[in-house]
Amino acid sequence: MKRLIVAFIILLAGCTAQQDQANVKKLEQTIEKQQTTIEQLQKKNKQLQQENEQLKSQVNQVNPSSLLSVALDVVNALKNHDMNTLAAYVHSTAGVRFSPYGHIDVQHDLQFSASQLPSLWSSTQVYQWGVYDGSGDPIQLTFQNYFDRFVYDVDFANPHMIGNNVVVGAGNMINNVQQVYANSSFVEFHFTGFDPQYSGMDWRSLRLVFEQESGQWKLVGIIHDEWTT
Known part of the structure; x- marks a missing residue:
């Protein structure tokens, strides 16, 4: 009975470790996606700033x-x-x-x-x-x-x-x-x-x-x- 309990604990620990690894991997993927989103937003912001400067110039011209x-x-x-x-x-x-x-x-x-x-x-x-x-x-x-x-x-x-x-x-x-x-x-x-x-x-x-x-x-x-x- 004791051996069965020990085996169960080891199995449970293994499952927990695998779950932790899965959670870590999932978290890393989420962070990676967020970083990609941030980079895209930064690029878009820079583009909008350039467009804003162009519009200011056009407004001055007209x-x-x-x-x-x-x-x-x-x-x-x-x-x-x-x-x-x-x-x-x-x-x-x-x-x-x-x-x-x-x-x-x-x-x-x-x-x-x-x-x-x-x-x-x-x-x-x-x-x-x-x-x-x-x-x-x-x-x-x-x-x-x-x-x-x-x-x-x-x-x-x-x-x-x-x-x-x-x-x-x-x-x-x-x-x-x-x-x-x-x-x-x-x-x-x-x-x-x-x-x-x-x-x-x-x-x-x-x-x-x-x-x-x-x-x-x-x-x-x-x-x-x-x-x-």
């Missing part, structure tokens, strides 16, 4: 008020000769290109980085900014003199019209803003004219060109435009 708000800040900085504020809006790697007329000359139009802008206003250095329409003479001016003639020669902060990604002023010169800045957006501040005797030929435009950088609009181009021969 939201005209966002772009216009930045453009208004920039044009007011120009009005106030506030180079520090202007510099804060300039693209960190592309800098900002200054074009005296509507046709952008990518070879000769001058570009400056954000860090260069604050000191330009008081600089006495004379730069060549291109050539004057009609005469073809070189535009050799200090930054301040260029600014007064080819950036803020009229009160663009209070224009007759504003074009959002729309060219308003058009003359004889080929406007290539959409070709040069193909992946950008621009806001145009436009005056239809000042003296009635010129029938609108004394119009002025200032186009501010922006590109997306880390989800924000950054200034890459300041284009002055007017009637040309």
Whole structure:
């Protein structure tokens, strides 16, 4: 009888050990499944974050008020000769290109980085900014003199019209803003004219060109435009 009891205990212990092993294996499988699920969720979360960033970028691109708000800040900085504020809006790697007329000359139009802008206003250095329409003479001016003639020669902060990604002023010169800045957006501040005797030929435009950088609009181009021969 004792032998039978001992055998039964051994058998019971064996069954318990097998059950424990089965439970351990089952638990390991459950943990493995949970780890797989966690990895899938982490991957999905990363994908959703990327999609969210893309959507933010798309919203900025299609939201005209966002772009216009930045453009208004920039044009007011120009009005106030506030180079520090202007510099804060300039693209960190592309800098900002200054074009005296509507046709952008990518070879000769001058570009400056954000860090260069604050000191330009008081600089006495004379730069060549291109050539004057009609005469073809070189535009050799200090930054301040260029600014007064080819950036803020009229009160663009209070224009007759504003074009959002729309060219308003058009003359004889080929406007290539959409070709040069193909992946950008621009806001145009436009005056239809000042003296009635010129029938609108004394119009002025200032186009501010922006590109997306880390989800924000950054200034890459300041284009002055007017009637040309």
